[in-house]
Structures are given as structure tokens and as C-alpha cells.
Amino acid sequence: MRPRLGPARDQGPRPTCLAFAASDLHAAIRQGWTPLSCEAVFFRAQRRSGRPASVGTTLSALLEALRLDGQPAETDWPYLAVTPANDAAWLPPASPGHSYMRAGTSASVDWRHLIARLDEGRPVILMMTLSRSFYGPDPDGVVRPSDEEQPDPALRHAILAVGHGSVDGEPAVLIRNSWGGAWGQGGHAWLTASFLGPRLFGMALLDEDDDVSSRSAAA
Known part of the structure; x- marks a missing residue:
């Protein structure tokens, strides 16, 4: 199923691998190929579970974020190359775009x-x-x-x-x-x-x- 996905993305030094895997799967099962925001789903999962940006998320929190919050396109909420130094300042963009939701298990x-x-x-x-x-x-x-x-x-x-x-x-x-x-x-x-x-x-x-x-x- 590799042709259904675009070029492989790079999480860099951040603990966001689960967000990347889920985002690419979410994009792959939608029509066409539009990369979805890894930053958004990671942010939502961490906020729901009370975890900081500096640690990985949990599967349960990530699936809950996808189902209840969804994620916009990557272009609407771009990925941050480095972990935010201040969690209080880690916020969504002013206009994050439409969210695409997906249930999972x-x-x-x-x-x-x-x-x-x-x-x-x-x-x-x-x-x-x-x-x-x-x-x-x-x-x-x-x-x-x-x-x-x-x-x-x-x-x-x-x-x-x-x-x-x-x-x-x-x-x-x-x-x-x-x-x-x-x-x-x-x-x-x-x-x-x-x-x-x-x-x-x-x-x-x-x-x-x-x-x-x-x-x-x-x-």
C-alpha cells in the first residue's frame, strides 16, 4: 500500500512517532493524499492526557484525540521541528482549519x-x-x-x-x-x-x- 502514501516524513528529535504513524494512516484511508497535521493530533492527545510536549503520547489519548478533536491538513497546522521549550506557550495556530475526525481502536x-x-x-x-x-x-x-x-x-x-x-x-x-x-x-x-x-x-x-x-x- 506504499503508493497510497506520499513521501515519508521526518519526526526529527521529537517523541512524535505515534502521531506520525496515525496521521499517515488517517491520510491514506481518505480520498486522495493530503498530509494531515501530526502537530495537531499530538498536541490534542497531550492536552487530553495532561502530558508535556517533551514525552511521547499514549495510544488511548491519541485515539481519543482523533475521534473527538480530529486533525486539520498539515499546511493549516505545521509541524514544529523542535520540542516547545514552554508548554504553556504551545498553542494551536489562530486559524487551524477544518478538523477531520476518525474513530480507531x-x-x-x-x-x-x-x-x-x-x-x-x-x-x-x-x-x-x-x-x-x-x-x-x-x-x-x-x-x-x-x-x-x-x-x-x-x-x-x-x-x-x-x-x-x-x-x-x-x-x-x-x-x-x-x-x-x-x-x-x-x-x-x-x-x-x-x-x-x-x-x-x-x-x-x-x-x-x-x-x-x-x-x-x-x-
Whole structure:
């Protein structure tokens, strides 16, 4: 499903990976391709959960923000390259544009369930722990860990699954990252079942039916 999405975006040093994965999924299941505001949904999720801009959001807060607040187009509420130094001054733009809402739900962590959703043409948000090899996919766009490599539970990351296939005869999932186009192949890479399985701790889906608000996002 990679052609349904535009160029991979870059979250930079901020803890916004889940907002990027959800925003790209939301945009992918709408008509056409209009990037949606990662800043808006991250801001709304953090405000709802009482968390600062300097830490990652939770899946429950993000899904609530998408359902109740929505998100405008990226051009209406641009992404900030660095974490705001003052949370009190972290505010929406004066005219954030129309908000597009979307319901979603967490899903059980199950490989067969993941493949079934991809076969239905539904990208899936994945939450995983990281290890060294994830930072540098090989020239074929495959993450190949060493035999002794172990996931680091302190390093958590969210990505978007957009396809599946096999690598050297092993089932694999094609994922879209939020570290820019220089990572992997245009921001995408293949993760094998043996690599992803032990690291995967969460999955989420967004509803395919549009729920578009005609109001502007509230400040």
C-alpha cells in the first residue's frame, strides 16, 4: 500500500512517532493524499492526557484525540521541528482549519491478524521496541539483526505496516517509518517475523468510514 502514501516524513528529535504513524494512516484511508497535521493530533492527545510536549503520547489519548478533536491538513497546522521549550506557550495556530475526525481502536497483537488486515488493504499501526539493526536497514531495505541482538524495552517506537511478503523465505512486513526518506528505501523497510515478533507490543486500526467535521478545531 506504499503508493497510497506520499513521501515519508521526518519526526526529527521529537517523541512524535505515534502521531506520525496515525496521521499517515488517517491520510491514506481518505480520498486522495493530503498530509494531515501530526502537530495537531499530538498536541490534542497531550492536552487530553495532561502530558508535556517533551514525552511521547499514549495510544488511548491519541485515539481519543482523533475521534473527538480530529486533525486539520498539515499546511493549516505545521509541524514544529523542535520540542516547545514552554508548554504553556504551545498553542494551536489562530486559524487551524477544518478538523477531520476518525474513530480507531487498539487490536490484539497477533501475526495472523496483522497479515489479514494487510490483505484487506488496511495499513496497521504497530508499536514495537527497538534494537541496533533497526537504525540501519541494508541496501535492499531489510532490517537484518545479528543472532545475539536483543530488543531494548526502554526504546519504544511506532511505525505503520503497509504490506507483507517474504525475505529469504521468511514472512515479513513492509513498514513505513517516520525518520525521513533517507532511512531504508524511501523511508520504508522490511521486518521479518523473527525480528518483529519479539519486539511487537501493540497494534491499532482506524475505521475506514469518513467522519469529517465541518467545524474548525477549537483552541
